[in-house]
Amino acid sequence: MRAVRNQYLLDEDDVPTHWYNILADLDVSSSDVRRARPAAQPDGDARTADRGSTGANIPLSMYRGSVGTERHVRIPDPVRAQYQRWRPTPLIRAHRLEQALDTPAHIYYKYEGANASGSHKLNSALAQAYYYKKAGVQEITTGTGAGQWGTALSMACHALDLACTVFMVNCSYRQKPYRRVLMELNGARVIPSPSGTTEAGRALLAASPDGDGSVAIANAEALEHARSVTRGAFSVGSGENHVLLHQTVIGEEALLQMESAGEFPDVVIGAMGAGSNFAGLAFPFHREKLRTGAATRLVAVEPEACPKMTRGRYAWDYNDFSGTTPMTKMYTLGHTFVAPGVHAGGLRYHGAAPLVSALYDRGLMEAVAYGQKEVFEAGAFFARTENLIPAPESAHAVKCAVDEAVRAREENRPRVILFNVSGHGLLDLSAYDQYLAGTLEDHVVSDGHIAASLAGLPALDPVGGRP
Amino acid sequence: MRAVRNQYLLDEDDVPTHWYNILADLDVSSSDVRRARPAAQPDGDARTADRGSTGANIPLSMYRGSVGTERHVRIPDPVRAQYQRWRPTPLIRAHRLEQALDTPAHIYYKYEGANASGSHKLNSALAQAYYYKKAGVQEITTGTGAGQWGTALSMACHALDLACTVFMVNCSYRQKPYRRVLMELNGARVIPSPSGTTEAGRALLAASPDGDGSVAIANAEALEHARSVTRGAFSVGSGENHVLLHQTVIGEEALLQMESAGEFPDVVIGAMGAGSNFAGLAFPFHREKLRTGAATRLVAVEPEACPKMTRGRYAWDYNDFSGTTPMTKMYTLGHTFVAPGVHAGGLRYHGAAPLVSALYDRGLMEAVAYGQKEVFEAGAFFARTENLIPAPESAHAVKCAVDEAVRAREENRPRVILFNVSGHGLLDLSAYDQYLAGTLEDHVVSDGHIAASLAGLPALDPVGGRP
Incomplete structure (x- = not known):
């Protein structure tokens, strides 16, 4: 090896075969890292479980690996094959x-x-799109802050032929118009949040018409929208155990x-x-x-x-x-x-x-x-x-x-x-x-x-x- | 090797050691691929030669390799070391x-x-900045169309502590403001062309104040500007034999x-x-x-x-x-x-x-x-x-x-x-x-x-x- 090396590259065969579940190595009571109460909402598909903290129908197959204590969770072959299109990263x-x-x-x-999405978010977007598709979902809705997650999800949805709706935090929507174009280029519908399309959004708009918005508001709108859609699901780009697992x-x-x-x-x-x-x-x-x-x-x-x-x-x-x-x-x-x-x-x-x-x-x-x-x-x-x-x-x-x-x-x-x-x-x-x-x-x-x-x-x- | 491979990657040690000079394999009279007449302009540094078709002082060391019939031209070690920061490309x-x-x-x-420059232009920008620096140049001026060349040159100049002035074709300057930011982030002065800072630009502005501009106009302005600068040089991002060689x-x-x-x-x-x-x-x-x-x-x-x-x-x-x-x-x-x-x-x-x-x-x-x-x-x-x-x-x-x-x-x-x-x-x-x-x-x-x-x-x- 040369003395002054700049890039440490791996081969696409070196893309990990497993995600790492830190719960195997973290001494916490399970309640500290799971949901606190079930949300009141309609039953989901039989293959999904309302058990994530998002309150949405999270596919059981995705959920299980992220709340157990199995140290290594196998990456499904189709997801790993997607990773291999650009991973390992340098x-x-x-x-x-x-x-x-x-x-x-x-x-x-x-x-x-x-x-192409420009960030790490694609790692989870592709995995989530895969699991949701397998669970029979046809449209995924989400909230996005800077637009990185929305961009990644729109690409993942396009790749798997799923519809995609993105509520984008208003201040980012204004500051980053190119992010919207990227999402639209991948077939997503992009709505600035707070918006007039949901009850949550309308209430906030009435109070503050020029609101910058927040990820929490965009998520509230996305959640409301997802529930109005047949075979729709709400997905998030961070925070949840399964997202951290994918990353x-x-x-x-x-x-x-x-x-x-x-x-x-x-x-x-x-x-x-x-x-x-x-x-x-x-x-x-x-x-x-x-x-x-x-x-x-x-x-x-x-x-x-x-x-x-x-x-x-x-x-x-x-x-x-x-x-x-x-x-x-x-x-x-x-x-x-x-x-x-x-x-x-x-x-x-x-x-x-x-x-x-x-x-x-x-x-x-x-x-x-x-x-x-x-x-x-x-x-x-x-x-x-x-x-x-x-x-x-x-x-x-x-x-x-x-x-x-x-x-x-x-x-x-x-x-x-x-x-x-x-x-x-x-x-x-x-x-x-x-x-x-x-x-x-x-x-x-x-x-x-x-x-x-x-x-x-x-x-x-x-x-x-x-x- | 797997059947379905996506990426063909090489190691940084595989970055070529030589550029390829097509003149060794192209049966043309040398006048067809060289300048037609010397330009009337002040003498340059002793180590430079006014022999390129740009009419600018092109460093002899850069010029020689691109007009001879030596098939393989050695890439200077410092330039290759720069290439190794991101090359080989996939x-x-x-x-x-x-x-x-x-x-x-x-x-x-x-x-x-x-x-970081977002295009292939960096291959020649780094090489040119190296040769110009060696020839004693302190400021490089250029014209840029979409801004890719200007971006690359600004980065190369920043890396070698050279001043950089870029005349950017006006329609791109308007369409691509982020390109300007990238260049300014790297310390370059960016001027929309046609501009009021040169005779060539003023003449065109008088005739057509909202002109879209062209690379030829931006280059004319850059050339004029470069001649007004002590130890300045005019550089181009394409067309010249040496640029094609670098690429x-x-x-x-x-x-x-x-x-x-x-x-x-x-x-x-x-x-x-x-x-x-x-x-x-x-x-x-x-x-x-x-x-x-x-x-x-x-x-x-x-x-x-x-x-x-x-x-x-x-x-x-x-x-x-x-x-x-x-x-x-x-x-x-x-x-x-x-x-x-x-x-x-x-x-x-x-x-x-x-x-x-x-x-x-x-x-x-x-x-x-x-x-x-x-x-x-x-x-x-x-x-x-x-x-x-x-x-x-x-x-x-x-x-x-x-x-x-x-x-x-x-x-x-x-x-x-x-x-x-x-x-x-x-x-x-x-x-x-x-x-x-x-x-x-x-x-x-x-x-x-x-x-x-x-x-x-x-x-x-x-x-x-x-x-």
Whole structure:
């Protein structure tokens, strides 16, 4: 092997055959990572079960693997074959970033943005479309923040000949018109949220006609829409156990690639929306830490505008704005929390995935929050040195990695840093334009805002076996 | 090897060590592929030579390899090291496109869009920046059509700490604002052309204030600007022998990859702007054809809006609108030809590269022209089936490949098709939006328009050893 290697590539035969289920390695009561109560809704198809925390009909075959304690869940052959069209994704050694920072740290990043959807979201979209199709579903509806999930789902639905309706958070709909085009190109119907097409949306529009919206609102609308559709289903792109499960292909590949690089990370970093980006990379390293006793730190990075982990509460809450879904236990700012319209739309979700929350609660990972300006500064710096424009979400991980590398220089101690560039920022260049023009704003949320939102947390529901 | 393979990947050690110089295998008089007369301009640095058809000071070290008959030109180590940051690029078997077309053809495409500049242009930008830097240049100025070349050059200049000024064709500047952001993010100064900053631009603005502009006009402005700058140089992203030379890394890799696929193409297809996209893929296959006697067809695809090969004349002409550059022999519509503002801005150049023109003149390749609507239809079809949005330029190659595959079905004869997806279309989604909305227009150029432009071809200049 050459001394200065840039790319750690794998063959398509190396695409993982199994997803990793962290429940096998996490000592939690099952109720902490499952639904709190069944939702009141019509019965679904016989092959589906209303058991996920979304309150939607989740195919049993998809659900089972994500709530059991089987460590390795086999990836269905047709899903793996889809993965093999673009996976394994590259692991890149960021030589130029290291030089620019004059750091003794070795910096690696996994790049998930090279597929057509532009982000890691396609990993779960293809899996979900496969399971829903098998369960007899004909239309999938979803909410999307920055549009990455909606784009991925529209592609997956097109590939499997399923109809697709996407409620897109209004501020992203305005900021990222190209995302809409991408979804429409793949046959999806895209509706800005809050919209006039659902009761939930109409109520919010009446109160605030120019509302930025939120993922929780878009999900509430999508849920309402899905229930009005024959053989329709509501799907989410993060947070749920099964979504985090699907994303573990990222970390499984990264483990192989770090091995071929002859290193093991001292810190693994991912941006934190609801958690699938972070978990996809970090969870397999959790398993490896347990196996080898490595002291690797796992760090989730959230925006100051939506600090669910660093400033939220570990509590039972709803996933959607209308409180229709069953509750799950999570780090949350309250399901009525509407984050300021930062460009990292994918990180504006009010809660953290139950699995990530449990990991955080047990002290098995860390969380850190950054302001929008410093994140874009790091993103632009990375773009210039590594020649890759990170999505605003991914730029959060970049910022954290840069800080770690600077600390390594200050302490004059080498360390191995691994982070996830979950998507490209080519459709977010208007935000970078604002950064260059100096018009980007930070949005720090006040303690009062958070306290008010947390005060609205639901009372515990006696049904569902919660503690 | 598995039966159904999607990706043919190579290791970074497989990045070619040499570019391929087609002059070694093309029986032409040297004057046909060199400059026609020296341009009147100040002397350059001692290490540069005013010998390229651009009329600019081209570093001798870069120039030599592209006008000699040495078959293999060594890629400087620092340039190859840059290539190794993202090359080799993947060769993809388009299984889903084949299925959708129900064709017996095997379809492969080389994908050059995964690097940060989004296109193949980075191959030459990095090489040129290296040579210019070595020759003592401190600022590089260029004209760009769709913005792909400008983006690539800005990144290369940033990497080598060179200043960069880009005159961007006005219709692209308006249609593709994100391209400007990308260039500015890399420190370039971007000026819409025609502009008020040069004499050439002011004259055109006075005549037509809302002019769409053209690559020839942008180049005229860039040339004028470069001459006003101390240690400045003017660089072009296509057409010149050295640019085509740099792009042959594409075809060299594709040869290796087709070999590992166990097939050899019956037809090799590339979109035709000035020629570097087509030549980069096709030239090494020309050499291989000569070696093996294969009957592979090489096809260049141009837009109906700028049919320099299918409807132009093989003649001596200027490269820029103002007629400042030395003349070269090329298929041309006349240097004053301004193509309609189609979205494939990179294909709006009035002439074909001397090397491609010579190949075409000798009957060693074919050319075909398509209308904008059918091109976007093919591009959208490709986007949906292969999940990759081709740049409007690349969509021309897609359209031709689809036609070849359909013909294979109609004739019930298998064939192996290879084409170049030179870039992604993520920054061209407004054009796809227009396609979806049905507002896209075809622009067929009238015979009269072409005849009028060709009537303005310069008289032959006695200096420079032309026939």
